[in-house]
Every structure is written in C-alpha cells, then in structure tokens.
Amino acid sequence: MSATELATADLPSGEPIPSSGPPAPAPSPKPLPPLRDLFAAAPSNADAFLAHLQRCLQTPSGIDTTLLLVCYASRLSASVLEALTRPAIRRSADRLLAIAASLPPSATLVFTAKALPGGGVAAILGVAKRLRALSALLSDARTFLRLWGLLNMYFWARRLVLGSRKEEEGKDKEDKVERAISWVQMSTCVVFQALENGAYLSSKGVLGWSASAQRRAGLWSARFWAAFVGVEVGRLFYESHRRGRRSREEKFAGGKSAAQVQRDEIEWADAWKKSVARNLAWAPLTVHWSVEQGMLGEMAVGALATIPGVIQMRDLWRRTAE
Numbered sequence: 270m271s272a273t274e275l276a277t278a279d280l281p282s283g284e285p286i287p288s289s290g291p292p293a294p295a296p297s298p299k300p301l302p303p304l305r306d307l308f309a310a311a312p313s314n315a316d317a318f319l320a321h322l323q324r325c326l327q328t329p330s331g332i333d334t335t336l337l338l339v340c341y342a343s344r345l346s347a348s349v350l351e352a353l354t355r356p357a358i359r360r361s362a363d364r365l366l367a368i369a370a371s372l373p374p375s376a377t378l379v380f381t382a383k384a385l386p387g388g389g390v391a392a393i394l395g396v397a398k399r400l401r402a403l404s405a406l407l408s409d410a411r412t413f414l415r416l417w418g419l420l421n422m423y424f425w426a427r428r429l430v431l432g433s434r435k436e437e438e439g440k441d442k443e444d445k446v447e448r449a450i451s452w453v454q455m456s457t458c459v460v461f462q463a464l465e466n467g468a469y470l471s472s473k474g475v476l477g478w479s480a481s482a483q484r485r486a487g488l489w490s491a492r493f494w495a496a497f498v499g500v501e502v503g504r505l506f507y508e509s510h511r512r513g514r515r516s517r518e519e520k521f522a523g524g525k526s527a528a529q530v531q532r533d534e535i536e537w538a539d540a541w542k543k544s545v546a547r548n549l550a551w552a553p554l555t556v557h558w559s560v561e562q563g564m565l566g567e568m569a570v571g572a573l574a575t576i577p578g579v580i581q582m583r584d585l586w587r588r589t590a591e
Contacts, residue, residue, distance in 0.1 A: 324589040325582075333411055334585050338578035340407035345571030347400035352568065354390045354397075412469050418462040425455050444511065450504045457497040464490035488559060495555035502548050509541060543580050550576035 325331045429451055468486040471478035478486065520530050550573045557565045565573070 321586070321589060325585050327589075329414065331585055331589070333414060334578070334581045336407045336411050336414075338575070338582045340404050340411065341571050341574035341578050343400040343407070344404040345568065345575050347397040347404065348566075348568035348571050350393050350397040350400070354393050412465065415462065416466055416469070419459065419466065422455060422459050422462060425458075429455060446507065447504070450500060450507070454497055454500050454504075457493045457500070461490050461493040461497065464493070488561065491555055491558035495552070495559050498548050498551050498555050502545070502552065505541060505545055505548070512537070543584070547577040547580050550574070 322335075325335055429448070432448065464486040467476060467478060468483040468490065470476045471483050471486075525533070553565065554570060554573050557563050557570065
C-alpha cells in the first residue's frame with residue numbers, strides 16, 4: 270500500500286495572455302536535421318536528461334514523486350503484459366484439455382515444453398514478474414521514507430496552533446472553515462502515519478505487533494487516508510466557491526492590472542484542476558485499500574495511481590528546469 274504525500278506543491282503554468290495587437294505570423298516549419306546530427310547530439314541530450322533527473326532527486330519530495338511514478342507505472346505495465354499473454358495461455362490450456370479428453374481413461378498424458386505457450390509468452394511473463402518485483406521494492410522504499418512523516422505533522426500542528434493564536438489577537442483573518450478543515454486533515458494524517466509506521470516497523474521485526482494487528486493497522490491507516498482525501502476534495506470545492514465570490518477589490522488588490530488578474534485566474538484554475546484530478550484518482554484507491562479483500566483489479570490500481578504520479582512528476586520536472 271502507498272500513500273500520497275501530505276503537501277505536494279503544484280506550480281501553476283497558465284496559458285499566456287493573448288496580445289491585443291495583430292496575431293504574429295506562424296513560424297515556418299524547420300527542416301528535420303540529418304540523422305547523423307541526431308546521433309551526434311544523443312550524448313549531450315542524455316547528459317542533459319540525467320542532469321535534470323538528478324535535480325529532481327535532490328529533495329525528499331522529489332525522490333518520493335519519482336518513486337511514485339516508477340512504482341505504479343511498473344505495476345501497470347506488468348498488468349498489461351500479463352493481460353496480453355492471457356489469450357495465448359488460454360489457447361494452450363484449451364488445446365491440452367482437448368487432447369486429454371480424446372485419450373482413453375488408461376492413457377498417460379506427459380507434458381513437454383512444446384505443449385506450453387511459446388518462448389515469447391514466457392519472456393513477456395518474465396518481464397512482468399520483474400516489473401512487479403520492482404514495484405514492490407519501490408513501494409517498500411516509499412513506506413520507509415515516510416517513517417519521518419510524524420515529524421512534519423508536528424510542525425503542521427505547530428503552525429495551526431500559532432495561527433489560532435494570531436487569529437485570537439486579531440492579526441490573522443483566515444477563514445474559520447478552512448482552519449477547521451486543516452485541523453481535521455492534520456488529525457487524520459497523524460493517525461494514518463502512526464498506524465502505518467507501527468505496521469511497517471512490526472513487519473520488519475522492530476516492533477512486536479502481531480500479524481493480525483499489522484493487518485488491522487494497515488486497513489485503518491488506509492481508512493484515515495481515505496478520510497483525508499475526502500476532506501481534501503471538499504476543501505478544494507469550498508475554495509473554488511470562496512474564490513468565485515471575491516469582490517472586484519479583492520481581485521485587484523495590490524494594484525494588479527487586468528492582465529495580471531487574468532493570468533492569476535488561469536494559473537489558479539490550472540493548479541486547482543490538477544489537485545482535483547490527483548485526489549479523485551486517489552479516492553477509489555484509498556477505499557480499495559480500506560477493505561479486507563479490495564475492490565479493484567491490479568490494472569485499475571496501476572492506472573489510477575499512475576495519474577497522480579504523472580501530474581506530480583510533470584510539475585517536479587517543470588520546477589527543476591534550469
């Protein structure tokens with residue numbers, strides 16, 4: 270099981286404000302470079318890619334985002350490969366059953382390698398098995414990296430307490446509904462992280478929880494994560510409602526021009542849509558992990574979890590661009 274990070278900053282990238290002047294002429298298409306030039310540029314392109322990837326991996330948040338994408342992309346790829354080989358395996362099984370049915374009861378059926386699916390199917394299944402192993406390894410690594418999440422939640426709670434004091438002193442006018450939502454989310458995250466930490470450390474022999482206690486802790490951890498995601502979706506729509514009711518003075522506060530306000534709106538809408546998409550993708554997964562037998566297939570789990578991975582990786586890639 271894997272959990273979403275508590276605060277993933279989305280850097281908005283709105284569309285450019287259209288110019289009031291005449292449209293610029295469309296640039297003429299550039300001729301494709303010769304093939305030898307592409308091969309010559311390959312080493313420098315690879316170097317630039319690796320340098321950019323290194324920048325992505327320089328923070329704990331960047332490491333988790335990268336592992337998230339690779340983890341669930343591997344899981345999805347393994348499910349797709351297995352689904353592609355299923356018809357060939359079924360045909361082989363049907364052929365063997367037909368042969369067995371045609372033999373007399375006293376006959377002995379001996380299986381050989383020729384009766385099994387072709388080597389290509391076996392190779393594909395081998396790749397799928399390795400991708401599943403990679404996904405399981407990365408999931409374990411992400412759980413390990415989250416062990417220190419309770420420390421971040423301490424500072425989250427500290428900020429909320431300080432914000433409440435400022436509000437009492439009249440120095441902070443934060444919306445009371447949003448503050449209450451933050452307290453609920455922080456509380457659910459503390460329980461989620463404490464249960465996950467206990468179950469994980471017990472599975473490694475560090476703590477002494479029984480296997481049944483670990484299983485119950487894992488289920489309840491996912492349920493509190495589901496509560497967090499549900500509250501977050503509600504908070505996002507409440508934020509959209511509040512923003513839509515702003516007065517003209519609030520929109521143009523600080524002497525903003527009309528172009529700046531329009532740009533801010535586009536950027537905010539872009540970030541809001543990404544947050545909604547990410548949380549709506551996590552929502553069915555948190556429910557799936559909250560019940561004993563699960564509700565989704567492997568391919569659905571991989572596909573849904575890849576969505577936030579792609580969204581977060583695109584933003585991370587953009588943030589770390591030089």
